[in-house]
Structure formats: structure tokens, C-alpha cells
Amino acid sequence: MTIDGATDLHPLAVVERPSFESAADPVTVVDLFAGCGGLTLGVAQAADHVGRGVDVRLAVEFDQVAADVYLANFPDARDVKVEDITTLFSSELDEPLTKTEKLLREKVGGLDVLVGGPPCQGHSNLNNHTRRDDPKNALYAIMARAARVLSPDVIVIENVPAVLNDKYKAMNAVSVVRERLAALGYEVSDRVVSLHELGVPQKRKRHVLLATRNDKKALEIFDSLPLETTGGVDLEWAIGDLVEQASNGPFDRAPTPSAENTKRMRYLLAEDEYDLPNHLRPKCHQGKHSYKSMYGRLRWKEPAQTITSGFGSIGQGRYMHPELPRALTPHEAARIQGFPDYFAFDKATTRSALATMIGNAVPPQLARQLLLGVLTSITND
Numbered sequence: 597m598t599i600d601g602a603t604d605l606h607p608l609a610v611v612e613r614p615s616f617e618s619a620a621d622p623v624t625v626v627d628l629f630a631g632c633g634g635l636t637l638g639v640a641q642a643a644d645h646v647g648r649g650v651d652v653r654l655a656v657e658f659d660q661v662a663a664d665v666y667l668a669n670f671p672d673a674r675d676v677k678v679e680d681i682t683t684l685f686s687s688e689l690d691e692p693l694t695k696t697e698k699l700l701r702e703k704v705g706g707l708d709v710l711v712g713g714p715p716c717q718g719h720s721n722l723n724n725h726t727r728r729d730d731p732k733n734a735l736y737a738i739m740a741r742a743a744r745v746l747s748p749d750v751i752v753i754e755n756v757p758a759v760l761n762d763k764y765k766a767m768n769a770v771s772v773v774r775e776r777l778a779a780l781g782y783e784v785s786d787r788v789v790s791l792h793e794l795g796v797p798q799k800r801k802r803h804v805l806l807a808t809r810n811d812k813k814a815l816e817i818f819d820s821l822p823l824e825t826t827g828g829v830d831l832e833w834a835i836g837d838l839v840e841q842a843s844n845g846p847f848d849r850a851p852t853p854s855a856e857n858t859k860r861m862r863y864l865l866a867e868d869e870y871d872l873p874n875h876l877r878p879k880c881h882q883g884k885h886s887y888k889s890m891y892g893r894l895r896w897k898e899p900a901q902t903i904t905s906g907f908g909s910i911g912q913g914r915y916m917h918p919e920l921p922r923a924l925t926p927h928e929a930a931r932i933q934g935f936p937d938y939f940a941f942d943k944a945t946t947r948s949a950l951a952t953m954i955g956n957a958v959p960p961q962l963a964r965q966l967l968l969g970v971l972t973s974i975t976n977d
């Protein structure tokens with residue numbers, strides 16, 4: 597498939613999956629809170645770029661559908677556990693290893709890369725009163741415990757920027773994990789990364805903690821980003837070729853909008869406007885409000901707004917298609933999250949499962965760029 601008549605394959609429109617598992621000298625990976633596998637895909641893409649394969653030793657995800665999608669895309673993964681991570685790893689950082697942890701360590705074996713995107717609802721800015729005590733912050737700390745158990749060479753922990761305000765046992769959760777990893781011998785660095793600068797067609801910012809050892813330099817890797825730009829990554833680049841895509845099942849169909857929302861979208865198209873005027877908003881938004889992007893229409897020549905699980909409803913954010921009276925389809929949202937067409941979401945058969953999984957996913961480009969830095973520095977050693 598080509599875009600704009602170009603002869604090069606558009607990276608998101610590639611339908612043939614690279615054979616990530618067949619190359620020699622595979623990078624071994626464990627993915628915790630794996631979701632559908634955005635972080636694993638990024639590691640696999642980076643490994644492929646330097647001529648190496650990927651060997652998933654363990655993925656853990658307690659949502660059955662997300663785990664099914666993960667396994668469909670990484671069928672050679674040795675172990676995909678559909679379990680609560682707290683049954684596998686303790687969140688206490690210093691206690692002796694449990695029997696389960698010792699067994700996991702043995703089963704996983706020598707590990708190159710540990711990735712994890714602990715759930716971030718606990719860090720939401722909308723949740724100011726409770727976030728300091730939210731038990732989800734203990735899940736962040738589990739990444740340090742997992743590092744102690746599995747002893748990987750490289751650790752990538754992804755989260756929302758607001759994780760920097762979170763507390764674990766009266767201390768800042770990120771600082772606790774940083775200190776713990778440093779005590780285990782890692783060089784640790786963390787920063788808020790703009791995913792658009794890494795080639796993701798979206799205004800998404802993420803907090804990333806990178807820990808390395810064996811002469812790879814976390815700080816230098818951050819400083820060298822982006823290692824490769826895809827160029828011109830606006831919305832048109834990401835989904836412009838999907839305008840005519842037939843609606844074959846939930847993946848390529850936007851939810852049917854309410855009569856009220858259809859009226860709003862027709863107004864924006866007829867007037868060539870991008871923000872809905874107050875008089876067409878629900879009554880509670882008609883005064884002074886800070887919801888400008890809600891009910892908004894996306895622009896072709898800009899990156900999309902952050903994709904959340906609400907991408908199928910214009911009342912949840914700026915999710916209206918630039919030229920059609922509908923919200924985004926899961927296929928379009930997956931593209932905006934950086935998933936190429938070869939990534940199979942068919943195991944998610946309902947709109948809500950697709951919305952949750954795609955909204956939760958980490959754009960593969962993030963792990964791809966970080967790991968390119970790591971693997972290049974290994975190759976150059």
C-alpha cells in the first residue's frame with residue numbers, strides 16, 4: 597500500500613508482520629502490565645532494526661482480552677500470564693525473595709530488557725485528593741522489585757507525567773524506584789518525553805524512567821533522542837489513507853453518534869469550524885468552561901490530541917474526524933497510537949474492549965527509540 601502515490605511503504609500501512617522471532621541473537625524481554633503489547637512491539641522493532649530477533653520470556657496482564665491480543669501478536673512468547681501482578685511479585689523492595697519470585701527468576705533466565713507501564717489512573721490530575729494514597733502507586737514500585745528478581749540489563753518504565761507527584765510510603769514514588777534501582781547497580785535517568793518528537797502523530801507526553809547497566813548510559817540515550825525521525829507525522833500522515841476504508845466490523849467503524857452530536861458535527865463541517873460554539877454545547881458547558889477541545893474537530897495538518905479510551909465519542913475530547921461527521925474508528929486510533937496495520941486487534945471483538953486497549957496502549961515508537969539507543973550502544977561497544 598502506498599500513500600500519496602509514493603513508492604515507499606507507509607510505515608503504519610504495512611500489513612506484513614516482520615518475522616521478529618526468527619533473527620539470531622534475540623533480545624530477551626519481560627513485559628509487565630503488558631496490555632496489548634505496545635512496549636514489546638517497540639522493543640521488537642528496535643531489535644529488528646539492528647538485525648536481532650526478540651524472545652518474550654514473560655508477559656503479565658490481568659485483562660483476558662488484552663492478553664489474547666498480546667499473544668496473537670507475539671505467538672512465540674514463552675509465557676503470557678493472565679494474572680494480577682501482585683500475586684507474582686511483592687511490592688516490598690527489601691524483603692527476601694518469595695518462592696514464586698525465585699521460580700520466576702529461574703524460568704525467565706538471563707534477561708536483557710524489562711519493560712512496564714503500570715496503570716496510571718491513580719495519577720490522574722482529576723484525582724488530586726486521592727492520588728497520594730492510591731494503592732496503584734504500589735504497582736509502580738513493583739517494577740523495582742521485579743528488577744531485583746529478574747536482574748535485567750535495561751529497564752523502561754512508562755507512565756503519565758503526573759506520576760512525579762505520586763507518593764509511595766510517604767515518599768515520591770519515582771524517587772523510591774530510582775533510589776532502589778541505583779542501589780541495585782543501575783544508572784537511572786527519567787524525564788517527560790514528547791511522543792510527537794519521537795515520531796508519534798499525537799500530542800502525548802509521557803514520563804519515562806530508563807535504567808541501564810553494563811556500560812550503557814541512560815542519560816546519554818535520553819540526550820540522543822530522537823534517534824530517527826519518521827518526518828511529517830501529522831494526522832493526515834497517520835490516517836489520511838483510511839478515509840475510504842470500508843466498515844468491516846468494529847475495528848473500522850466509529851460508534852453511531854447521537855442525533856445531537858451528529859448535528860454538532862454537521863455544523864462544524866458546514867461552517868468549516870474546529871471548536872464547537874457554546875450555544876451548541878450541552879447546557880452545563882454553555883457558560884465559561886475549559887473544555888474547548890471537547891466536541892472539537894481534528895485538523896489534518898496537526899498531530900492528534902492524546903488518544904484515550906474515549907476516542908469514539910466527540911463528547912470526550914477532540915475526536916471528530918477532520919472531514920466526516922463521525923468520531924475516530926479504533927483502526928484510526930490505533931494508527932495514531934503508532935500501531936502498524938500488521939498488528940492484529942481481532943481478538944478484541946467489542947468496541948469497548950478495543951477502546952480500552954488502544955487508549956491504554958503505549959505507542960511502540962517510545963520503546964523503539966529508547967531501545968535503538970541501547971542496542972546501538974551495545975553494538976558499538
Ligand SMILES: C[S@@+](CC[C@H](N)C(=O)[O-])C[C@H]1O[C@@H](n2cnc3c(N)ncnc32)[C@H](O)[C@@H]1O
Pocket residue numbers: 629630631632633634635636656657658659662679680681682712713714715716735956957958959
Ligand atoms: C497503561 S496499560 C499498559 C499498556 C501496555 N504497556 C502497552 O504498551 O500497550 C496498563 C495495563 O496494566 C493492566 N493491569 C493493571 N493492574 C494490573 C495488575 N495488578 N496486574 C496485571 N495487570 C494489571 C491493565 O489491564 C492495563 O492493560
